[in-house]
Amino acid sequence: MGGDYGPSVIVPAAIVALGKRPELSIILVGDEAVLQEQLKKHPHDCSQRLSLRHASQKVEMDELPSAALRYKRDSSMRVAINLVKQGEAQACVSAGNTGALMATARFVLKTLPGVDRPAITTTLPSSIPGKAVRVLDLGANIDVAAQTLFQFAVMGSVLAQATDRVDKPKIGLLNVGEEEIKGNEQVKQTAILLNEHKELNYIGFVEGNDIFNATADVVVCDGFVGNVALKASEGTSRLVAHYLKAAFNGSIYGRLMKILVGPLLKNVKAKMDPASYNGASLVGLQGIVIKSHGSASSRAFANAIEEACLQIEHDVPQRIKNKVTQILQS
Amino acid sequence: MGGDYGPSVIVPAAIVALGKRPELSIILVGDEAVLQEQLKKHPHDCSQRLSLRHASQKVEMDELPSAALRYKRDSSMRVAINLVKQGEAQACVSAGNTGALMATARFVLKTLPGVDRPAITTTLPSSIPGKAVRVLDLGANIDVAAQTLFQFAVMGSVLAQATDRVDKPKIGLLNVGEEEIKGNEQVKQTAILLNEHKELNYIGFVEGNDIFNATADVVVCDGFVGNVALKASEGTSRLVAHYLKAAFNGSIYGRLMKILVGPLLKNVKAKMDPASYNGASLVGLQGIVIKSHGSASSRAFANAIEEACLQIEHDVPQRIKNKVTQILQS
Numbered sequence: 001m002g003g004d005y006g007p008s009v010i011v012p013a014a015i016v017a018l019g020k021r022p023e024l025s026i027i028l029v030g031d032e033a034v035l036q037e038q039l040k041k042h043p044h045d046c047s048q049r050l051s052l053r054h055a056s057q058k059v060e061m062d063e064l065p066s067a068a069l070r071y072k073r074d075s076s077m078r079v080a081i082n083l084v085k086q087g088e089a090q091a092c093v094s095a096g097n098t099g100a101l102m103a104t105a106r107f108v109l110k111t112l113p114g115v116d117r118p119a120i121t122t123t124l125p126s127s128i129p130g131k132a133v134r135v136l137d138l139g140a141n142i143d144v145a146a147q148t149l150f151q152f153a154v155m156g157s158v159l160a161q162a163t164d165r166v167d168k169p170k171i172g173l174l175n176v177g178e179e180e181i182k183g184n185e186q187v188k189q190t191a192i193l194l195n196e197h198k199e200l201n202y203i204g205f206v207e208g209n210d211i212f213n214a215t216a217d218v219v220v221c222d223g224f225v226g227n228v229a230l231k232a233s234e235g236t237s238r239l240v241a242h243y244l245k246a247a248f249n250g251s252i253y254g255r256l257m258k259i260l261v262g263p264l265l266k267n268v269k270a271k272m273d274p275a276s277y278n279g280a281s282l283v284g285l286q287g288i289v290i291k292s293h294g295s296a297s298s299r300a301f302a303n304a305i306e307e308a309c310l311q312i313e314h315d316v317p318q319r320i321k322n323k324v325t326q327i328l329q330s
Numbered sequence: 331m332g333g334d335y336g337p338s339v340i341v342p343a344a345i346v347a348l349g350k351r352p353e354l355s356i357i358l359v360g361d362e363a364v365l366q367e368q369l370k371k372h373p374h375d376c377s378q379r380l381s382l383r384h385a386s387q388k389v390e391m392d393e394l395p396s397a398a399l400r401y402k403r404d405s406s407m408r409v410a411i412n413l414v415k416q417g418e419a420q421a422c423v424s425a426g427n428t429g430a431l432m433a434t435a436r437f438v439l440k441t442l443p444g445v446d447r448p449a450i451t452t453t454l455p456s457s458i459p460g461k462a463v464r465v466l467d468l469g470a471n472i473d474v475a476a477q478t479l480f481q482f483a484v485m486g487s488v489l490a491q492a493t494d495r496v497d498k499p500k501i502g503l504l505n506v507g508e509e510e511i512k513g514n515e516q517v518k519q520t521a522i523l524l525n526e527h528k529e530l531n532y533i534g535f536v537e538g539n540d541i542f543n544a545t546a547d548v549v550v551c552d553g554f555v556g557n558v559a560l561k562a563s564e565g566t567s568r569l570v571a572h573y574l575k576a577a578f579n580g581s582i583y584g585r586l587m588k589i590l591v592g593p594l595l596k597n598v599k600a601k602m603d604p605a606s607y608n609g610a611s612l613v614g615l616q617g618i619v620i621k622s623h624g625s626a627s628s629r630a631f632a633n634a635i636e637e638a639c640l641q642i643e644h645d646v647p648q649r650i651k652n653k654v655t656q657i658l659q660s
Binding site (some may be wrong): 012099106125126127132140142143174176177182183184185207208209210211212213221223224226227229230231232233234235236238239240242243244247248254257260261264265268271272 | 537
């Protein structure tokens with residue numbers, strides 16, 4: 001029921017995802033009447049693999065996580081996460097309120113042993129063809145200790161290996177400069193921890209611009225810095241799009257040219273569009289939870305479902321648990 | 331002598347700036363032989379307002395600030411800042427090593443009374459025509475107390491009023507969300523301080539993307555976050571430019587179109603180019619110090635000189651001192 005468009009986007013996305021993967025089953029959780037109505041609107045031939053679970057409430061996009069946790073025990077979000085806890089579902093995919101999703105997932109599923117805090121992560125586009133860069137944390141954890149940043153590095157490395165298909169993921173620590181003396185206390189301490197663990201492919205400090213050069217496969221930072229970097233990047237993308245629009249709409253010549261180069265520009269726009277990437281993941285939990293962009297289209301939400309399938313196939317929580325345990329014992 | 335291109339860019343920039351402002355005089359500081367050679371290469375008719383000051387050393391771009399401070403007492407950077415201290419110059423403009431410039435300026439000029447730490451600030455482009463957004467700090471201060479962030483807000487507000495010509499500058503505090511409960515301890519404490527001072531036009535929290543919407547005229551953050559935001563934005567700009575280039579170069583049709591829309595794209599590129607903006611400023615010091623981008627062109631370095639002229643005209647250090655004193659007493 002979450003996101004800017006709710007079931008009108010999520011139901012067709014589910015049908016698309018079922019069409020792509022014959023082994024997939026989906027449980028749609030939410031207001032049954034609304035979901036039935038949407039299913040009627042979108043003809044499909046996969047009803048055997050599509051079931052409904054009624055939930056009488058929904059978490060609002062601006063609701064406080066604590067309020068959602070306390071007063072929305074029959075929300076679509078809570079019921080969906082309960083299904084993962086009970087083993088009825090192998091993953092939960094939501095376009096809803098990120099804070100509430102994180103709080104609910106953490107409360108219901110709990111973190112993996114050895115993981116202090118779950119993180120939010122996604123991949124960002126880079127100038128190297130076919131190479132996306134995984135960044136974490138993107139906003140779940142504001143003040144974090146070095147030990148937590150170190151765990152983010154381990155989790156990001158596992159994800160990059162499992163779902164981004166990188167062999168020995170290069171881990172970079174986001175900092176204000178590459179020199180050893182720079183950075184805050186947490187970052188310096190984290191660098192020491194990462195250097196101690198040779199089984200991790202730690203390459204040193206990276207800066208904000210390095211994210212988009214794919215200098216590293218995994219970029220580690222606290223949630224405050226990661227969130228600002230992500231949003232500054234989104235804001236810059238939109239600003240360039242705005243300038244391009246103004247340039248092409250500013251004259252008759254420009255408007256004519258727009259028709260001619262439209263397909264080229266559309267292609268670039270798609271590459272920069274956050275919705276065309278997979279959903280963000282909540283990692284470090286005893287279960288798989290994928291967060292789709294709130295404004296996701298059906299195609300983008302289907303990408304988030306695909307990310308859930310990948311994490312199920314590669315048993316990401318178990319792999320993170322194994323890696324964390326292995327590193328704690330080393 | 332600093333920056334990626336040294337006197338070959340700085341000398342012609344000085345000549346351009348002198349041409350624009352008949353009241354301006356410039357002292358070129360550095361290796362006299364090199365400067366003379368550059369002056370011969372660039373014909374000019376303003377030699378009465380252009381003088382040389384020899385400095386036997388130069389600070390390298392990757393030199394540690396502490397080393398520059400200790401071992402480079404006759405560097406062009408140090409001598410130029412000394413000229414400001416001695417009252418021989420009203421401002422110093424440098425394209426050199428930022429860390430060394432900040433350390434040297436702070437050591438020689440000292441901070442203004444009531445200012446704990448100087449900050450680095452610049453303006454970034456926005457989607458509102460003619461509206462640039464001032465952001466500080468951009469990397470001089472990594473771990474800062476709320477009181478320091480509050481002083482950044484005061485200094486940014488004075489600069490926006492004096493040189494960016496904004497009447498009552500709207501101050502935004504960079505955070506991960508707009509809700510009151512979000513953010514780290516320093517940001518929350520800073521919000522309390524800003525709310526207490528009604529003479530400042532504090533508008534609340536802003537997010538990374540809001541910088542480019544000009545939601546606020548001044549965006550306040552610590553140097554770690556500001557530096558990452560700035561560089562993530564620069565990286566994103568370059569990534570879009572890279573994708574555009576690839577799209578237009580990828581086919582014969584694209585290459586043909588590139589010729590036709592080249593001027594439109596060049597216009598957009600200029601708007602996004604950091605070098606086309608004024609230099610960054612070191613604020614909070616007893617003197618004016620402007621930091622040009624290391625890779626600045628002559629035109630961009632001339633912009634940095636223009637920024638210095640504006641700060642001299644508006645007596646920015648005195649105005650900051652007055653505002654800080656007034657607020658400390660209120």
